[in-house]
Amino acid sequence: AGKDSADLVIAGSTTVQPIVTRAAEVYSKEHPDTSIGVEGGGSGTGIRMVGEGSVAVGASSRELSSEEKRAHPDLTVNTIAIDCIAIVVNPSNNLSNSSLSLAEVRDIFSGKITNYKELGGPDRRIVLVEREDGSGTRSMFESMVMNNTDVSDAALQKPASGAIRFTVSGNENAIGYLGIGYLDGSIKPIAVNGVLPSEESVRAKSYPLSRDLYLITKGKPSGLAGEFIDYLLSDAGQDIVKEEGFIRLE
Amino acid sequence: MLSKNADRLAKIWLWLSALVIILVLLSVLGYVFINGIGAISVSFLLDMPQNNWREGGIYPAIVGSLIVVFVALAFAAPVGVGTAMYLTEFRTEGLVTRIIRTSSDALNAVPSIVFGLFGLSLFVFYLGDYTGGPSLLSAGLTLGFMILPTIIRTSEVAMRNVPYAERMESFGMGASKLQTIRNIVLPGAVPGIATGLILSIGRAVGETAPIIFMVALNPTIPKSLFGSGNTLTTQLYYLSMEGISMKVAFGTALTLMLVILTLNAITRVFKKRLSRNLRRC
Amino acid sequence: MKKLFDQERVVGAALMVFSITALVILLLIMLFILDGGLPLFNKVSVSDFLLGDKWVPAKGLFGASQFIVAALLVTFGAILLSVPLGISCAVFLAEIAPGWAKRIVRPAIELLAGIPSIIYGVFALIIIVSLVRVTFNVATGETILAASIVLAIMILPIIISISQDSIESVPRLYKEGSYALGATDWQTIHRVLVPAAGPGIVAGIILAMGRAIGETMAVVLVIGNVEKMPAGLLDPGETLTSAILLEMGEAVVKSTHYNALFCLGLVPFILVLFMSVLSSRLTTKNKARFA
Amino acid sequence: MDSKNKIEVKDLNLWYADKQALKDNNLHIKERKVTALIGPSGCGKSTFVRCINRMNDLIDGVRITGSILLDNKNIYDKDVDVVALRKRVGMVFQRPNPFPMSIFDNIAYGPRIHGIKDKDSLRKIVEESLVGAALWDEVSDRLGTNALDLSGGQQQRLCIARSLAVKPEVILFDEPCSALDPIATGKIEDLIHELRKKYTIVIVTHNMQQAARVSDFTGFFLLGKLLEFGKTRDIFENPKKKETEDYITGRFG
């Protein structure tokens, strides 16, 4: 899309989108003659579109699958920020004060544990909230937490991280996962293996669920795409990353 | 006396049912209004979004919606009115009209998401090179397909409402078919056709599902038909899903609803005109 | 004079081309949906698709029965909620309402019909979902019932306006005839008017069902989207249309997942087409009776 | 002038919202006689007969003053049961309007809503009514068919039968033949001639000849006012007022 509407169009992951949108906004202010369009669609969409050449830059919150690599061998993956997946519950849920092991998280999401009382909480049914099929966040979660066990099919699926936050903040029984960028006062993260998600714990590698966020180009980034990626990697760009709640690259 | 009581009870129930519906409407309208009125202002309508949608306005979405609706109408209005004219004036009831009318009805019934699938595969994947893939043009045409049956139906009704006898009179005086259409049928049908078009605009403005795969959350002003863009409905969907800013989301919702209310008011005026015209029956 | 004749033919031919458009579009839709969907059955059998209840695209599992059941449950619930209310309101408008009430209720219903489904979705996501959770004390309010309620609100205008039309198209003389025999309002309504308008009302209900099955935006926001066979109206679920909306963005084009999503579209497409044909049959029948 | 007054109308005024449609009307309707009402279009004939069984109650914004006594009881009194009144005062309309049901159900409709459930009684009433409306011979072998399949004249007689089935005392006919062809009209007129032996009949008609043929008394309405009332022969042979004469001789307007 957008060959004609903007000088540069970036499409893909909804996780990455806030960073890129904000960066584009600032960048265009500095370069009033350029316009950068940002579209969502999810990681898969972004990868596909850049692969097909309909956009110059794709955004992804996961690495390319082998299938995608096969289809588009000439894609370059540029890391622009670090994200980590936080397991979140409603603030009124006292589970937020305890810590879970990865295995416990897995049992919760696979449906083995269905009631908070099994975790020492009150007698309330656990309501699982997960992302939709194809989401980068979901595939990261599944590969890092679930270890080949399926997420319970009783989990509510949400098409965006914001929707997960909205659901969890509105339901004291809910538990879900989302990128650290989406953390705010309406939900609370749970410590995993005793560690809460934060810039420090991620950088210290003590929080187990972190990942990189990428902008993908066809071949080496060049032209406006290259300049924009360079801008993101600059200090000013990394400040935006932090402002949006994600973790700067080293 | 039994029947008297039954009568009274039934009437209470009927009044209640109407009351419930009014309450439902008021709660939907009121909810959107209360939450959205704070966000709305002239600058909200005419500014670009800022700070990652958290601030600023929804100008691109308004422009996008206008373009999409324009494309949809540009396709569907001539085709729809033409079809209606063909059905009423050039064909007597028969296999052909039945087929056309049935396909129009069927088209009207196709679920909106199926239009989305269809638009995606036809305009984005199959004709992507000509339409710019997921562009405003693709979205507009998809909506055009969707509102076509409405336009056919309302125009046909409008033309049929012009009394058959008036046509016969015209023919009886030696007028040709085209003269009759121009002088008798169209003037009589205009208010009805206009009502249908406005209804369809409302439908096109409010639809989300058919264009969701073609219109993304895009904070730029579309520069051409072949470019991507934003519409009020898709923006509302993404904003509320991403939970970026419920304020902007409700502002968008209220804007959308005001548009619909306005269109509704306009049709009301047309309908009055229409009923005035129908006095002849 | 001869020229006039030709002109007429030219215009007629041009309009005929226009009028074929609807048919062409319909055929194209069928073609593209089938083209997108049918390859699925090279990988998955029709019965696995229709009867299976495991939907794990990553593992090549494409059982869609839970979607179908959810869609039917949602529709059923919506009809259950809206039909009594809708017909009552139609009767009210057609027969009972004094002028002022009509002037309020009728535009209200038209507005209700005009409100975009996405707005209903947002409204329901916040209001109805909580309402359901609190009222029924369930773990989550995102249930089939919540979807049914919002759909019920959305299809009410269809039921009301078609029912009202068909009640009003019952000749006024029937009504007067009944009153003149000493019938009460209610006797007249339920013995003469509603039965006479029967086919029209049924047509409206069927049309509304079709609309409910096909609705996407409002449903996806409130139904919870759980790929599990729902056990009742208070369970979350996922309908055919919401599955398409959720997953289409991420599905790789022409992949089996993509094919399967088109197949999910095929189901409501066929159901709704069938219903619309049925409904228009009934409507014409109703009209013919009073012509 | 020997039979008793079935209906006495006194100072009847009627407004549709602001528009006065009936003005200070006084008239007596004799029991078991046919009273015809004539007058130019829009003069209030229909409005007037609809007052007699309070059909005007169904219209918004109608206001009525004065009284109508049915057997010396004012039908506009507060305590009058309108439904019971309409049972006593039946009405047959301009266009035949059978319900879209079987012939049998059409006629059984009235008795049923008035609480008669018993099959045998219903069957008896249906037969009696059809005989009374001179339709029995034509339809007795197909009571189950849809009433809409009957011809116009048969439909009108069906409506009369339907009205007889609730055993009224008065039957109001509002232009009962204007939708019928001359032959069907003749049959209805013959029927009215029979019915007057048992019922008090009021008939609105545009057809002067019809009024003259079927009625014992005739009233001439003009602009909402009963201008002249008297024995039909007197009205048609020797009207008192110039307007009446102009109207019946066709020299009006």
Add this chain to the structure above:
Amino acid sequence: MDSKNKIEVKDLNLWYADKQALKDNNLHIKERKVTALIGPSGCGKSTFVRCINRMNDLIDGVRITGSILLDNKNIYDKDVDVVALRKRVGMVFQRPNPFPMSIFDNIAYGPRIHGIKDKDSLRKIVEESLVGAALWDEVSDRLGTNALDLSGGQQQRLCIARSLAVKPEVILFDEPCSALDPIATGKIEDLIHELRKKYTIVIVTHNMQQAARVSDFTGFFLLGKLLEFGKTRDIFENPKKKETEDYITGRFG
């Protein structure tokens, strides 16, 4: 029998799809005379008159054999210009159908579509036609008002005026008074009486008295067949066929 034949119908048959609606009809219509067609409902009267200006061409599935000569020229010949034919043979329908325009535009409609643009000529034609239809006096001061505001009888005369405006030779009336009250009907009959001085007139009517009043010749149709045709007096005083007699005396069916 002294005036010339304006129209000669020969062996006319007509089918609606498979259904034969007219059977072997032969008849002569005299110039400047009024010919009435009577017969029971559905016998094909309307179908017959519609043949005379080929209005049936507009109905699908109509098949016609035989010929209709207008001034000795078969109107069903291939080279006949239907539009020109309809200009010569005008038609007035059962219910008055003025177009929803001003009185003036209604009457100017015909001349305009036949190419007359000049204001003065149009004004002249409108006046002439209204005078011819005996409506001028009633509307000359308000030609700009909407034709729908006229009364039923005036509307019907307007339709006649509209038909006169295209200067026809023959005017076909298909039950022109059945939607009118007796007074308006009287005026139309008077008008037809005037028109016959200049036009050849064919009138379909259900009203026997009307046929007897207005026509010089009468044809009786039964089941699509012209059963009897002759001078009106003869038909009404002394019909040859039993069916005709039964019908006109009202003893039919």
Add this chain to the structure above:
Amino acid sequence: MPRAKLDFQIDTIKGDILKMTRAVEQQIRDAMKALEHLDSDLARKVIEKDDETNALYGEIKERCIQTIALQQPVAKDLRIISISMDVASNLERIGDYAVDIAKNVDYILRESPHLSEEFNKDVLKLIDGNGSENLMMEMGDVVASMVRDSGPAFIREDARKIEEIMKLEDQVDDLFRRIFRKLEDISRKDIEGVSFALNLILTARYLERAADHSVNITKRTLYAMRGKEEYI
């Protein structure tokens, strides 16, 4: 039963015509009897009875006009009704002639005392049933029978009766001539008897005219039957 009311009216009219026919026939016969017996009382009765006949005529005429105006008959129905009016009118005139005859009885009575024995004998022979050549009574009989048959002939459209009536007309004419001659002879014999003879010739003339009207009725009947006036 279409047109029941029209048929009823026509039947009533026909019934009234039969009634009127019988009444008129009786008037003729009674008048002749009064003459025969010079019975002044009977004569007065005949005269008085004419009011009834006239009223019946008025009723028939009124009913016919009402029926035509209200029931809108055409063709044969209309013909029968309008001819009924003619028939009734002819009957009424016959009734008038009966009255004329009856009135003459008084005149004759007034004259008779002044006449000669012989004259009286002659004249009485003419009118007395016992005479061998009682021409006057014969004529009265013939005319009465013509009247008697004319009404039913019309009602039943009886062609045979019509023929009979027409044949009798010649007989009546013949009788009239013979009576006239005879009265001439007689009155020449007795100058006093002139006015007496004058009255008798009037009577004969009245009878002849009554016969004429009976024939008129049959002519109109033929019209009703054939739809055409027969100018014989």
Add this chain to the structure above:
Amino acid sequence: MPRAKLDFQIDTIKGDILKMTRAVEQQIRDAMKALEHLDSDLARKVIEKDDETNALYGEIKERCIQTIALQQPVAKDLRIISISMDVASNLERIGDYAVDIAKNVDYILRESPHLSEEFNKDVLKLIDGNGSENLMMEMGDVVASMVRDSGPAFIREDARKIEEIMKLEDQVDDLFRRIFRKLEDISRKDIEGVSFALNLILTARYLERAADHSVNITKRTLYAMRGKEEYI
């Protein structure tokens, strides 16, 4: 111009009645003149003219019935038409009497040669316009004027004329009585003149009846005017 056709028919009927009135009046006058001058040719003309009168009557009657049947008149319209029929029928009867009078002229001519000089003188005095007491001619004149006025009185609903006609009736009765007396006297003088006198008395009787019918016409006119029969 509503009911133009009905009005046209009524006007035609009225015109025909005037025409018929004039014709009948003329018949009476001509018959009397024929009698006065014993003019057999004129008498024949009167008789021949009756066909015309009868035809006119038929036409009026026919038109009245047609108009009632087709135009459906009521109230005054119907009354006028139905009374027109009566008026025409009365006129027709007056015409008949004129014919009767004319026929008598021949009889009188046939008798006259056989009569005595003196008798002839007496009788001729009765009928000759030159005599001082020409009662017969006077009666003819009065009756003719009654007839002349009756038609217009009906058409114009002229109350004054009606009164006049009614007054004249007494005069006619008186004249008839005087003529009867006179003829008795005369015929006693000449036995041969009996049949002659007989014929003249008939003539007087005919005139009296014609006057009667004129009065009938005025009575019917009163009905048309007041909507009620006046039984005076």
